[in-house]
Each structure stands twice: as structure tokens, then as C-alpha cells.
Amino acid sequence: MLLNEARLAACMKRDDLAAVVATAPENVTYTSGFWAMTQWIRRGPQAYALWPVAGHGEPVIVTSTATLDLVADQDAWVERVRRFGDFSVVSDEGELDPTSARQRALHELPDDGDALSALVAAITDAGLARARIGVDELGLLPGYWDRLQKRLPAATLVPAASLLRKVRAVKTEEEVARLRRAAEIAERSIAAALAIAREGVTELELARAFHTRTVEDDALPVLGCIGFGPRSALMNVQPSDRRLAHGDVIRFDVGGRYRHYRADIARIATLGEPGAEILRCHRALLAGVERACEIIRPGVRAATVFEAAVETVRRSGIPDYARNHVGHGIGLDGYDAPDLSPGSPDVIEEGMVLCVETPYYVLGRWGLQVEDMVVVRADGVESLMTTAGDIRVVG
Amino acid sequence: MLLNEARLAACMKRDDLAAVVATAPENVTYTSGFWAMTQWIRRGPQAYALWPVAGHGEPVIVTSTATLDLVADQDAWVERVRRFGDFSVVSDEGELDPTSARQRALHELPDDGDALSALVAAITDAGLARARIGVDELGLLPGYWDRLQKRLPAATLVPAASLLRKVRAVKTEEEVARLRRAAEIAERSIAAALAIAREGVTELELARAFHTRTVEDDALPVLGCIGFGPRSALMNVQPSDRRLAHGDVIRFDVGGRYRHYRADIARIATLGEPGAEILRCHRALLAGVERACEIIRPGVRAATVFEAAVETVRRSGIPDYARNHVGHGIGLDGYDAPDLSPGSPDVIEEGMVLCVETPYYVLGRWGLQVEDMVVVRADGVESLMTTAGDIRVVG
Structure with a gap:
């Protein structure tokens, strides 16, 4: 049920x-x-x-x-x-x-x-x-x-x-199973998109490959933000004819709907090896998500998770990192409770499914983002992801 | 605009x-x-x-x-x-x-x-x-x-x-262009689904082929009612593991969203030659849609279109045909004005885009439906369809 x-x-x-x-x-x-x-x-x-x-x-x-x-x-x-x-x-x-x-x-x-x-x-x-x-x-x-x-x-x-x-906000095991599959389909769809990523391919072509995998896995496209280079800094980027160029960041903030349950995950790829600044910033963002996932457990305040994640990102390489939330619940709606934000009154409970995310948008240059889906268990989080949040280098 | x-x-x-x-x-x-x-x-x-x-x-x-x-x-x-x-x-x-x-x-x-x-x-x-x-x-x-x-x-x-x-309700030419493309994508998606229709294929497999064509054409799946045999009589049928069998009706009531504009069309196929009753009923339903399209022009009452369509279906082979509407406008929403229903106060105007439909559901046996998208011009309708509403025999 x-x-x-x-x-x-x-x-x-x-x-x-x-x-x-x-x-x-x-x-x-x-x-x-x-x-x-x-x-x-x-x-x-x-x-x-x-x-x-x-x-x-x-x-x-x-x-x-x-x-x-x-x-x-x-x-x-x-x-x-x-x-x-x-x-x-x-x-x-x-x-x-x-x-x-x-x-x-x-x-x-x-x-x-x-x-x-x-x-x-x-x-x-x-x-x-x-x-x-x-x-x-x-x-x-x-x-x-x-x-x-x-x-x-x-x-x-x-x-x-x-x-x-x-x-x-507190999911049943049937809901967790559907959310796990929704997340997995999103990851498989990212992999399908990256499989065609090479110089000159367009955002729309990647989006088509992404959504094709999604519908072949019996999910429906909902969120399909896929952007290259400077467009990766547009937070809700909608795929365009922009062609992939060497050195571009590719940002995915994506997820379909599987048996009515939503996914919302983010991954970063680059065409060719990323530069030092991108590496440093991405490592900091990833550290923020990992830190949040370390401290999430029943009884912890959502605001505490926010503070820990932001503080970790700042200490790990982006000193001026600013953000108004580091995640949210997910389920039938894309933004279920709790809100992982500084003013949130929410307290983490066992069985919550969370999107934990640390996006960073630098206008005109690139956007980086790590977003994982996790389920809260008695002793901490169980990840619903099958891939790590590292940068994937393609091409 | x-x-x-x-x-x-x-x-x-x-x-x-x-x-x-x-x-x-x-x-x-x-x-x-x-x-x-x-x-x-x-x-x-x-x-x-x-x-x-x-x-x-x-x-x-x-x-x-x-x-x-x-x-x-x-x-x-x-x-x-x-x-x-x-x-x-x-x-x-x-x-x-x-x-x-x-x-x-x-x-x-x-x-x-x-x-x-x-x-x-x-x-x-x-x-x-x-x-x-x-x-x-x-x-x-x-x-x-x-x-x-x-x-x-x-x-x-x-x-x-x-x-x-x-x-x-009265579309600009930019809207008509998007709706025309949305309809065309739906037709192409039906063709892609029918291309894999053979004995033993499941509704879900056809749905995957349908939605794959839709997303490859840059539309998003919305309406995907695809049913075989007795399931074709479920008006909102959602694809299942039901396998296609010889003699089955396949009903599509489908349409995605292209640049925010919806399609909503219906077509019928059969695996093997259809029986006499299916042929007779389908011909009557098609005659109803054709009659509606003949009389639709600016100034005609929507209720008149309804009466003409239902009366034609009755006279053409389904004497007890009953229906509460024979279509509706379409645009950014799937049900724009006007309503082609008996109590409708709407009057047809130039530039309206209409879904004209005569569905017929016989529980436990089959559902048949013809639904075309048309735009109302000064002197009558211009069809947005590239295919006729005839039964497609596959296999």
C-alpha cells in the first residue's frame, strides 16, 4: 500500500x-x-x-x-x-x-x-x-x-x-520501491544520453536519448534539464540546439515519473578533462552532499542538515557558497516534505525519501550540481543511487 | 504569438x-x-x-x-x-x-x-x-x-x-502550427507502435514504441490509452501486459505535448481482418466524424454539430448510439472550448481547433473510436491529420 x-x-x-x-x-x-x-x-x-x-x-x-x-x-x-x-x-x-x-x-x-x-x-x-x-x-x-x-x-x-x-513524508516500502526504480531509470537515462555525447551533439539530441530510455523503462518524462557549457548554469535549462564543445560541462537535473512516483537527481559530465576550478568546485559540492548524508538520521533537524552541507561546501572549496535549501522530500510530488532549508521546522524521520543536493550556478560559465536520492533508515541513509556523484569525463 | x-x-x-x-x-x-x-x-x-x-x-x-x-x-x-x-x-x-x-x-x-x-x-x-x-x-x-x-x-x-x-478557443497561426505538429507526432507514434504489432506483443510494448517516437519527435507523452481486445473498451485504458491476439481490436486514444500544445486523436487497428460487426460499427463512427466535419464552419452551433454526428452514427449502423459529446477544442489544454455537446452554448468560430470524435465502448468486447483534429477555416474545416480514420489491418 x-x-x-x-x-x-x-x-x-x-x-x-x-x-x-x-x-x-x-x-x-x-x-x-x-x-x-x-x-x-x-x-x-x-x-x-x-x-x-x-x-x-x-x-x-x-x-x-x-x-x-x-x-x-x-x-x-x-x-x-x-x-x-x-x-x-x-x-x-x-x-x-x-x-x-x-x-x-x-x-x-x-x-x-x-x-x-x-x-x-x-x-x-x-x-x-x-x-x-x-x-x-x-x-x-x-x-x-x-x-x-x-x-x-x-x-x-x-x-x-x-x-x-x-x-x-514517511514512505511505505512500496513507495520506496517505486522511488528506487524511478531513480534508477533516471540514472539509466543519463547513461543513455552520455553514450551519444561527443563534440557537436546538441542538447536536444541528448534529451531525446535521455527520454527514450525513460519511456522504454516505462516511466514518463517530467524533469529534463540538460545544458552544456554556459547553459549548464541556467538552473531550469531546457534543451536547445546548443552543440557540445570540448571543455563543456554537461549538467543533468532530471527525473521521470515511474508508477506515479517522481525522481529528481543531478549528475555532471564534461567533454574532455575538466579544468582545475571545475574539479575543485565539484569536489566541494560532492563533499556537501556526502556530509549531509552522513548526518541524516531520525531525529536530526532538517535545518541542521542544511547548515552542515553548506558549511562543508564552503570549507571544501567554495568559500562564498550560498543556497536556500540543500534538498527536499520526494514521492508522488516532486517536492514532498521535509524541506532541507535553514528555516525548516522539519525533523528527519525514518522512512523519509530525500533528494539531497548542492547546486552551484556561475552565470555565463557553468553550473555544477550533485543530487542524490536516499531513504532514511533507523541508523542513517540508504542510497537509492547506483552511481557515484563524481564527474563523468566523456569524449 | x-x-x-x-x-x-x-x-x-x-x-x-x-x-x-x-x-x-x-x-x-x-x-x-x-x-x-x-x-x-x-x-x-x-x-x-x-x-x-x-x-x-x-x-x-x-x-x-x-x-x-x-x-x-x-x-x-x-x-x-x-x-x-x-x-x-x-x-x-x-x-x-x-x-x-x-x-x-x-x-x-x-x-x-x-x-x-x-x-x-x-x-x-x-x-x-x-x-x-x-x-x-x-x-x-x-x-x-x-x-x-x-x-x-x-x-x-x-x-x-x-x-x-x-x-x-480561437487559435493564432502559430498555435495552429504547433497543434498540427502535435497531431502529426501522434500519428507518427501510432505508426511506430503498429510497426511492431504482431501476435503476442503486449500493450506495454506498443506503448513503449509509441512514446519513443513521441520523445524522438521532441514531444512529451501525456495521453497514452492503448488497449487490445476487451481492454480497448476501457475508455481510459492504461497499457498492461495483455498480449495481442488474432482478431483483437487495438484502440489508440493518444497524444503528447509539443511546444506546450496538446494532441488528442484516436485510431483503430485490428490484428487480422476485422469481423463484420466491427466493420459496420467503425464505418458508422467514421461517418459521424465525417458528417461533423462537413457541417462545421463559422456560425454553426456546437450543439448542431453534436446532433448531426450522433444522428449520422445512428443512421449508419449503430441505432442505439449514445454519447455526451462528440468533441472539444484543444490547445495548451487538452479540453479547450468549444464543447461539442448537446447542451453547449458555444458557436463555432474561424480559427478554432477541434477534436472531433465518436467513441463507442462495448464492455467485454471492444472499443472503437475515430478522433480527428481539425482547424476551422472561413469555409469549413481543414484537417490537421495526415492519415484517414479507416481501420488499419495489421499482421
């Missing part, structure tokens, strides 16, 4: 919530296992998951009739469904394969009309109409919060996006 | 707006030409475009300091920028290449602190603090609307998402 059920229960108890309603795509998939394509590829389509505390009935998926095939074809652990809206499928009377049969049964559920009516019905049916309910405010259409409150006048609705972000 | 400036001006005049604020990724890119990666790949990061009427200053991009490299590296037609937040880049004093120099200049702009403060400053600077302003409500974080109104107590804020959707 993706959902960390014990952590959700603890957070709901802390906030005295009788139920949580997930509305943003990440939170719906996280709490229910249901991936509603429509809400993932566009903004607007509504799908929800209602997760009540024990004793208030079963969790419920609330989704449009046009997505019932996905409910039928997925292994969602939430089995109750409410549907809304029209969608025509033809169904014979005869025996069907299990997926089609389940879809037919779902179409036979009553049509609740629209998303909010279906959600109100789910809440009311669970005896929660007068309860204190956490509602993920991020996925609701504008105005829906007020309309929901009006339809449930005796309920106390409180925003729950930050609670769900907190729950999502 | 992507923006249909004359149409925006006319819609703003109709609604008596002195300015429009774009907040959703599609609308920011549309009105300004600026693609802020952060808001496209996650929900939460804020970027805006302020578009005033003539006489109220220049349009302004409002974005985080962490995205200024993208401003510097893109050909946005909006040149004024306000930035907010910290982000460290190192800059030498010396001469820089043009992109780096522009980025350095952008970093030297004052830091407005946070997104709303920067937007309020842009509005106030333009002399619009007491004006009637259309604010795209879709991209704002929850609570931001109220905070914006509080910071601009004399301004009249009105929701503008539907206005922007209406403006976006």
Missing part, C-alpha cells in the same frame, strides 16, 4: 479529525490507490477520496463516471465508490471478464449528479455530516470549499493539505 | 476589464509566452502574467527568482518582469552571452518578497489599484483570492478563467 495508514491515523488524531477528504491528484492516489487520469493530466476534473477514522464506515472513492474503467482496472485498496455524471458505455447481458464485470457493476451505481453532491452523499452516509473533517484544499475547484461548507452546515471543515503532506 | 490579442481585447472590453491576471500555467504561457516550468510540473508554485488594456502600462510577468533563467532563455513577448523570493546564482562582473546577461539583469531587479506582493506591486504600478480586474481563479493557491482582494481593497476583482478559455 502507498498509504502510511498508521501515520495518517496519528495525524488525524492529533488534529481531532473524524475524516480526511483528499482532492489533489497526489493525495487521491496516495490515500486510495486510485489514479484518476483526468485529474492528473488536466486541472479541473474532480476526484476525491474520503478516509474516515475507524468506526465511521469504509473509505470511499468519489469519481466521475467517465473514469470508472480505471477504478475497475486498478488495484485500489479503497473499494467503495460513488460516481457522478454521464458517460455512455454499452454492456451486454452475458458473462464478462473480471475487469469489465467490475466496470459494469460500477456503472450500475446511482449517479450522484456532480462531484460535490457525490462527496456530500459519501460524508453524510458515513454519519460524518456533523463531524470535524480535514479537507485537502489543493485539488478543489475555486468556490468548492464554500459550497461544500454550505451543503454540510453542521460539519467543521479544516484545511488538510499540509496534514497529508506530512503523512506522505 | 500564441496570444490572440485582438480577441482578448474584445473580451476584456465586453466585460469592462482594465486588466487580466493569468495564473494557471496554460493562461500564463498563453498571455505572456513565458513557460514557467515549476508551475507546469507541480501544483503550488505561482507565476502570473498581468495584461492591462492599452493606456495602463505594459504587460508584466510575475515569477519566482528561481525561474528567471527561463525568462532569459525564452522568447516571451512580455518583457517586463517582477520577481519574488531568494535564489542564489553567482555572477562575474565580465561580459556575458546574451542569455546570461539578461538573466543577470533580471536578478538585479528588486525582490518583491512573495508572489502576491509582486502581483500587487505590478497592479499598483500600472495605476490599476482601483480598477476592475479579471483574475484567472484557476491557478491561485487556496486563500490567495481573498488575500489579493484585501491587499487591493479598491479594486474590483472578477473571475476570468472562463474569459481566458473563450479567448484561447
